[in-house]
Amino acid sequence: MSLKEYLIDKIKFIIFYVLLMSFISAVVYLDGLVKIRLGNILYINAIGLTLLLLYFLLDYFPMKKYYSTINYIAKNRKEDILTSLPKAKNYEQALWSEIVMSIYREQQQKLDKLYEGKKEGSEFIDSWVHEVKTPIAVSRLIIENSWNKSKNETLNSIEEEIDKIDSCIEQALYYSKIDDFSKDYFVNENNIEKIIKELLKKNAKAFINKKISIELLNLDVNVCTDKKWILFIIDQILSNSLKYTDEKGKITINTETNNKEKVLIIEDNGVGIKEEDLNRVFNKGFTGYNGRKEYKSTGMGLYLAKRLAVKLGHDITIESAYGKYTKVKLHFPKLMDYFNLN
Structure with a gap:
């Protein structure tokens, strides 16, 4: 100056x-x-x-x-x-300093958020690539070893791996849309039974191959949600149940209704979740003991399901006993509660 x-x-x-x-x-x-x-x-x-x-x-x-x-x-x-x-030498300078610091902190928070988003996206891509490579490698092995197998058996095995690739791609697409969620959803009344039957049809081969029985109870219930997003959310939960349920196991799908909400319950008698992992199953990239020890998992399915459910005004909770069962609950607040929430 x-x-x-x-x-x-x-x-x-x-x-x-x-x-x-x-x-x-x-x-x-x-x-x-x-x-x-x-x-x-x-x-x-x-x-x-x-x-x-x-x-x-x-x-x-x-x-x-x-x-x-x-x-x-x-x-x-x-x-x-x-x-x-x-x-600052005077009151005016003190005010300007406070404004500058406030703007700086706000911009820093935005930059940190962008950095975390970029880091999260990079980690997701890394885990996604590793997951999608597995069915591709398996498909190659199936083709190489198909000389002593029937044509139908080979095609069925390859189709199963293609379904896994398709599931990975669908997960990536929904992950890419998660930040633009508000531009791509429409909440209306949907029937739980129709949604579940659509998903069971999609996962029919997995049920048949593992000889897992299914029990449906009290599903003729209507909820306010977006059909496309809720299909993906429930599919992630159902896929997890199929993955962690042993052959000849059982999955029960039920609904409960009370004064505040309607609850969709998907319960399996699979390997269950260890108590120390229960509070972290919805964390991004968390695979837990089961995902690391016995099954191939990226830990993104339940993370995406939880985030999308919350954005829709729903919620997901989980309870389990290791080696006995896992019960996942998808909570749909009643209409009045839903609008109060939003």
Whole structure:
């Protein structure tokens, strides 16, 4: 900050001072009752001007240092702005410093969020690539070893692996849309029984291959949701049940209704979840003991299901006993509660 810039900044104060001293000098000089010589009036103005210049000098150098620091930060784009900002010299500077720090913190939070999103996306792609490579590799092995098998058996095995690839691709598509969710959903009344039957048809081969029995109870219930998204959410839950249920196991799908909500329950008598893993099953990328030890898993299915369910105004809870059962509950609040939630 140059002296010229400082004086221009103070121009209103200087004009006020000149007008005030001129007025006082004129009144005193022209007052017939008070006899003051012109020399004394000039002396008073000279002293006033000296004090004014002294004030400007004492005020200018701290201000110059303050604005020089600000100018250096602005030109060099220092990252650590919060600690680099000079100490405010007055109330106005304190307010501006607070505004700058507030904007900086807000932008930093946005950058952190973008970074986390990019990191999350990169981690998802890595895990997705590893997951999708497995059925491709298995398909190649099936083809290589197909010489001693029937054509139908080979085709069925390849189709099963293609279904796994299709499931991986669908998961990736829904993951890519999760941030633009508000642009692509329509909530209306849907029948749970129709949704479940559609998903059972889709997963029929998995049920048949593992000889898993299915029991459907009280499914003729209507809920307010988006059909496309809820199909994906329930499919992720059902796929998990199929994956972690042994051959000749059983999956029960039921609904319960109370004053506050309707609940879809998908229960299996599979391997269950260890108690220490229960609170983390919805975390991104968490595979738990089962996913690491015995099954190939990216840990993204339940994570996506939970996030999408919450965005729809629903919720997912889970209870399990290791080695006995797993029960996943999808909660649909009643219509009034749903609108209060949103």
